Amino acid sequence: MAIRSDSFASVAEVTAFTRHLLAGQSAYNSTTRPILTEVEKIVDRASGVLNSALARAGFSPLAIYSNSTAKLSCDDFVAQEAAKQVEMTQRGVGYGSQEGSRVAAFNMGRKSTFQFVTENTLGFIQLGIAKNYKSSDGLAYTGLDAQDDRSDPDDSTLEQPKFTRGQWSNK
Helix, strand or coil: CCCCCCCCCCHHHHHHHHHHHCCCCCCCCCCCCCCHHHHHHHHHHHHHHHHHHHHHCCECHHHHHCCHHHHHHHHHHHHHHHHHHHHCCCCCCCCCCCCCCCCHHHHCCCCCHHHHHHHHHHHHHHCCCCECCCCCCCCCCCCCCCHHHCCCCCCCCCCCCCCCCCCCCCC
């Protein structure tokens, strides 16, 4: 197995954070814990969540890949998220913020994936990455100012408003 083409980071970048888990090996392989295919899958899953968050914010992940600065930012985020998950495969004092926790150090100042994208949206735009869609896409104005402008004010088959503004013409 290998890391997907739409993933950020690499096993080597995760290894930089988790070298102490290799138990004498030079890289993740079939004898390490976790094994290489598991680390690759962790990177793919973390990248998938980030790609979804980018799409939610209106960015095409392909646009991020083509901008070297934005890609570095996303690579770093995924590498650290994957390292946190790899770290969680080891025995420890548990998942929490208490002293000695394996995850506590990784969670210091780290945001969720959606917060990461939200905080970097303006930076991505200023790096020249265009959004695929605007936040307002899909919204439509359906109200009309005056009852007289409606196409159905005299249609008795439709529910009509009980009251209308300016019904006594006393503006």
